[in-house]
Amino acid sequence: MYQVIARKYRPQSFDDVLNQDHIKTTLRNAIAQNRIAHGYIFSGQRGTGKTTTARIVALCLNCEKGPTDKPCGVCASCVEIAAGGAVDVIEIDAASNRGINEMRELRENVRYQPARDRYKIFIIDEAHQITNEAFNALLKTIEEPPEWAVFILCTTESHKIPATIASRCQHFSFRSVDFHDLIDRMREICTQEGVETDDETLAVLAQAGEGSVRDSLSALDQAIACCGNKLDAAQVRALLGAFGIDAMAQVTTALSANDGSALLALVDELERNGGSPQHFSRELSRYVRNLLVTKISGEQSRLVTASPAEKKEMARIAAAFSEEDLTRYLQFSLDLFRDLQFSMQPRFHLEIGLLKMLQAGRLQPIEEALANLSGEPRAVAPAREAAPSVSAPRPMAVPAPAAAPASFAPPAPRPSALQRPAAAQPLYAGPPSPDDDWREKLQSAMIKAGLQFSADAMSQASAALVNNELLITAPKQFQLDLGREEILAALKQIGHPTLRFKVAFGEVKPAASPAASAASPAAKSSPKTPAGDETAERALGHPEVQRFRELFGGEVRNVRNLKES
Ligand SMILES: Nc1ncnc2c1ncn2[C@@H]1O[C@H](COP(=O)(O)OP(=O)(O)OP(=O)(O)O)[C@@H](O)[C@H]1O
Numbered sequence: 001m002y003q004v005i006a007r008k009y010r011p012q013s014f015d016d017v018l019n020q021d022h023i024k025t026t027l028r029n030a031i032a033q034n035r036i037a038h039g040y041i042f043s044g045q046r047g048t049g050k051t052t053t054a055r056i057v058a059l060c061l062n063c064e065k066g067p068t069d070k071p072c073g074v075c076a077s078c079v080e081i082a083a084g085g086a087v088d089v090i091e092i093d094a095a096s097n098r099g100i101n102e103m104r105e106l107r108e109n110v111r112y113q114p115a116r117d118r119y120k121i122f123i124i125d126e127a128h129q130i131t132n133e134a135f136n137a138l139l140k141t142i143e144e145p146p147e148w149a150v151f152i153l154c155t156t157e158s159h160k161i162p163a164t165i166a167s168r169c170q171h172f173s174f175r176s177v178d179f180h181d182l183i184d185r186m187r188e189i190c191t192q193e194g195v196e197t198d199d200e201t202l203a204v205l206a207q208a209g210e211g212s213v214r215d216s217l218s219a220l221d222q223a224i225a226c227c228g229n230k231l232d233a234a235q236v237r238a239l240l241g242a243f244g245i246d247a248m249a250q251v252t253t254a255l256s257a258n259d260g261s262a263l264l265a266l267v268d269e270l271e272r273n274g275g276s277p278q279h280f281s282r283e284l285s286r287y288v289r290n291l292l293v294t295k296i297s298g299e300q301s302r303l304v305t306a307s308p309a310e311k312k313e314m315a316r317i318a319a320a321f322s323e324e325d326l327t328r329y330l331q332f333s334l335d336l337f338r339d340l341q342f343s344m345q346p347r348f349h350l351e352i353g354l355l356k357m358l359q360a361g362r363l364q365p366i367e368e369a370l371a372n373l374s375g376e377p378r379a380v381a382p383a384r385e386a387a388p389s390v391s392a393p394r395p396m397a398v399p400a401p402a403a404a405p406a407s408f409a410p411p412a413p414r415p416s417a418l419q420r421p422a423a424a425q426p427l428y429a430g431p432p433s434p435d436d437d438w439r440e441k442l443q444s445a446m447i448k449a450g451l452q453f454s455a456d457a458m459s460q461a462s463a464a465l466v467n468n469e470l471l472i473t474a475p476k477q478f479q480l481d482l483g484r485e486e487i488l489a490a491l492k493q494i495g496h497p498t499l500r501f502k503v504a505f506g507e508v509k510p511a512a513s514p515a516a517s518a519a520s521p522a523a524k525s526s527p528k529t530p531a532g533d534e535t536a537e538r539a540l541g542h543p544e545v546q547r548f549r550e551l552f553g554g555e556v557r558n559v560r561n562l563k564e565s
């Protein structure tokens with residue numbers, strides 16, 4: 001009968017167990033010195049050798065030539081234990097025997113001497129599944145067992161083992177197996193099986209297991225079943241639904257080219273090929289994580305599990321991004337992965353997730369932005385006008401204070417370069433223009449747009465640009481004619497579709513209109529700045545502060561004189 005590779009090549013001695021050196025050494029010494037504990041906890045990731053090691057301990061203790069750390073493998077005990085049929089080695093699957101009755105039975109069983117061998121060894125797999133009261137039933141037995149009993153609790157979730165039990169056992173944690181050692185082991189197995197393969201294919205298989213030897217060996221089984229005696233990386237990838245670096249690089253290429261439609265096409269292709277968005281997003285997180293690690297620790301980092309050719313390619317790709325960019329992309333891809341777990345519309349979620357990464361764009365480093373502050377005042381504007389590049393600072397949409405009457409902010413400009421021409425308009429077009437200029441501009445734009453009533457209303461209103469924001473004040477009776485839509489339409493007509501604006505209705509006093517205060521920059525006081533205070537006025541009038549606000553937008557809530565406090 002065919003036996004799967006993982007079982008066929010299950011290690012029969014400590015030497016065959018990959019990694020886990022700290023555990024092997026301790027157990028060997030304990031056996032050699034005859035200092036066997038009665039309770040052990042083997043914890044760690046699935047498929048890393050817990051059950052295997054427990055069986056090897058059983059072999060060592062019960063071999064006719066033992067106890068020895070090198071079981072003979074040929075005596076009756078060794079043969080039976082290896083085949084899983086020894087009466088004195090009792091394997092219990094706690095996933096299905098987790099209740100109090102099973103543990104009571106076990107407690108009874110422990111009391112009887114071994115039938116033939118030296119020790120009675122209880123290997124309890126998935127021990128974390130045992131219920132609390134069942135654990136309590138075991139407590140006394142584990143604390144004071146008869147001299148012949150040894151308990152080995154295997155678990156992937158050691159934190160679920162009650163402290164009362166854990167404190168009576170020796171605890172060993174199994175680590176996930178090293179990528180390169182695993183590849184070497186699989187190469188050996190392939191040679192013995194007469195299967196031809198190469199480094200890249202083995203890397204794909206090793207990655208598929210994510211540190212679990214059993215999972216990688218199962219993948220190898222599957223690959224041999226599919227491809228026969230000659231394994232081919234591309235075929236194996238397709239079989240396992242793994243994505244090669246080329247597939248993943250399409251995402252980063254689209255991100256660096258700011259190409260949203262390429263990202264959408266990618267999702268479409270995935271869907272048509274029957275790929276799973278969840279799986280894709282998981283692979284994407286892993287890929288971005290690898291890029292980030294490569295960026296931080298270099299191409300040769302052992303933290304990245306990939307073949308040398310893949311590592312080289314990743315180093316090349318990572319060079320095109322900053323560490324901050326990659327960190328943010330990783331966060332986005334992890335969020336996406338999380339969201340997809342609960343999504344009813346995985347395709348749409350994937351599309352949104354990828355587009356969000358794109359829209360996050362690349363941030364301008366804060367140092368660069370601050371460096372602009374100390375330049376000539378005009379140096380700020382050209383940077384904005386060169387906006388089609390993603391690295392140009394994005395104007396921030398600052399929500400208007402809630403208390404302000406009828407205040408609207410148009411939607412934040414899309415950062416995508418595809419849409420940049422509109423957003424490229426400088427928000428702050430030089431010094432504030434005189435009142436009439438803006439009013440007339442808006443009025444004629446409204447006429448052009450066929451908004452006759454609004455145009456009439458505008459002729460009674462005042463309009464001025466204060467701190468990057470257009471303040472429109474109109475008599476109350478025009479409330480219906482100067483709504484958000486009308487003003488947006490007019491701004492679009494004159495080429496300022498993203499300009500923030502605010503409309504206030506009330507009395508219009510030409511002398512005290514916002515324009516008057518806006519006319520002298522030193523006395524700039526709008527509803528958004530703490531007015532009336534001389535310190536505040538001086539601070540806000542400072543050219544450096546003004547440029548900072550032009551660059552970053554936002555609202556100054558409070559000005560404090562540090563010398564006084
Ligand atoms: N450290 C290792 N060295 C060599 N082979 C291993 C190792 N770990 C696991 N294997 C292989 O994987 C198979 C499963 O291992 P094992 O049953 O010991 O895993 P486990 O840690 O008990 O996993 P689980 O938590 O899923 O029960 C073994 O038959 C063996 O072929």
Ligand SMILES: [Mg+2]
Pocket residue numbers: 050051052125154
């Ligand atoms: Mg196991």
Ligand SMILES: [Zn+2]
Pocket residue numbers: 062063064065071072073074075076077078079
């Ligand atoms: Zn033996």
